Structures are given as C-alpha cells and as structure tokens.
Amino acid sequence: MNSKTVKIAHISDLHLFGKLDRRQLNDLDRMLDHFNNEGFDHLVISGDLSSNADKQDWVTVREKLEKHGLFHWEKSTVIAGNHDLINLEEEMRFYNALNPFSWMKEQAFNLKLADFCIYFQELVTGNEKSSAAFPYIKILRYSSLSIAIAVLNSVYPWHPADNPLGSRGLISAGQLRAMSLPDTVNSVKDCFVIGLCHHAYKVYGTDALIDQAFDWTMEMKNREEFLKVMKLMNTDLVLHGHFHRFQSYKVNGISFINGGCFRYDAKRYSRLEITGKGNFTQRFLSLA
DSSP states (O other), X not given: OXXXXXXXXXXXXXXXXXXXXHHHHHHHHHHHHHXXXXXXXXXXXXXXXXXXXXXXXXXXXXXHHHHTTOOSTTTEEEOOOHHHHOOHHHHHHHHHXXXXXXXXXXXXXXXXXXXXHHHTHHHHTSOTTOOOOSSEEEEEEOSSOEEEEEEOOOBOOOBTTTBTTSOOBOOOXXXXXXXXXXXXXXXXXXXXXXXXXSSXXXXXXXXXXXXXXXXXXXXXXXXXXXXXXXXXXXXXXXEXXXXXXXXXXXXXTEEEEEEOOTTTOTTEEEEEEEEETTEEEEEEEEOX
C-alpha cells in the first residue's frame, strides 16, 4: 500500500433494535475490529443507526466506537438518518390524535436533530462542549493530502401528505446557502472533497410506475439544488445511504457511493483509497 494513500471505510443503515440486538451488535464489533486491523484512517456512517428513532441506539453506537478507539473527531464521522429522527408509528398516532400545527412538529423535529448533534458533538467539532450542528465541514489533514467532508442533513419532518412514510429527503435552503458561500468554497479548494448526507440522489430511476412510486417516497426532493452546490464546491464524490443497495454511480461528473445496509449484509462495506485531488479507487468488500 502506498504510504500516501488515505483509506476511508463507509457503512450505512445499521438499523439497530436496542441492546438485545446481540447478533447485530456482535457483527458491528467484528466490522470495527476489521477496520482497525486494516489500518483505516477514517470511518463514515451515513445514518439510520436506529430502526425506530430510539436514542438508546445512538448510545450503543457511541459505546461501540469508544470501545474500538474510533470515537474521535479525526477517526469517525456519523450522521443521522430518517429512522434516527422519525418514529413513523408515533408520528401517525400523534397526528391523528391531536393534529398539531406544522410549526410544532418542525420544532420537535429540530430539537431531536439538535440532540443527535450534541450527542455526537465530539465527532462534529472535536469539542463536546460545542453546540455546532448541520451543515459543517470537517477538514482532515494528512501528510500527503487534505480531505474535506461536507456534511449536510437531508432528513426532514414527517407530514401526512408530503412525507407520509417519513422517508423523503430535503436539504434546507439555509444549509445549501452556507455551503455556497465564497469563504466556504475557498476553504476546500485544495482538498479532496467528499459530500455526505443520508438520502440518495438516485433511487430506482426507471420508467416503471411501481418504481416511480417508490422513488417518490424515498427521494431527495431538491436533489438538483444539492448537486449544483456539490459542483460549486468541486466535490470529488458523495457518500450516502438510505436506499439499501451497495452501489456506485455518476451524476454530472460526480461519483456517488451508496453504503448499502449493514442490517441486511453485516459483512459488506465500501472501501475508499484516496491518493490526491480527483484520484481515488472504491470497492465494495466483504469480510471472510
């Protein structure tokens, strides 16, 4: 292995079911052991730590990262998925019972997102006492190159008409504006730039009506606006999860890597090897 190569591991959609989910937790231990043994420089988990928005699953993931020496700013980046922030059963029951105002639901959602950011603050800023949240840029400086991870939240609140399954995505205009600022763009101009969000740019994308219906429930609503910002930042690739497929594809010159679903295949992960601006290889690998 070239000593100038930076290695990044990417997994997604753990969908844990609490402390009693022993098989899945053992599989996670095994995977994190593998990452350490292989000498990965950084780990990215692109959302859906939980299956039902249970904060205890956040605790479990943090404990696992701490156990394996990975709960450090320079070692890991973890973001929220829709299943971390939205409990569909609770949302529907609450709506049907009380029909709360939309601003109330948005406020509750924002509080939970803030809780997630605070709980993983060490991985956001390297300082647990900070209160920074999305969007943010993490610049990792290695001897041979610098890598900038541009992190955005793509989860938005449940709504009975616009987001009935809680799985559609939207990156707020404020986040996109922040990433488009000249100072922001200039700060990453010499870096290998990785975009990171939970939702996929591409789901099925076919002409079949059944696929189009599924796409609507899973889509990132403003994906074209997101793509424009990624182009403006001269992004090399985007990492995401959400759609449970291990896949890579290109859109307008930018590579997108879907981290698949750890819940469904706990032996598979994405391996990135980066040697310089615009220079990388990516493979999906499986543990023996």
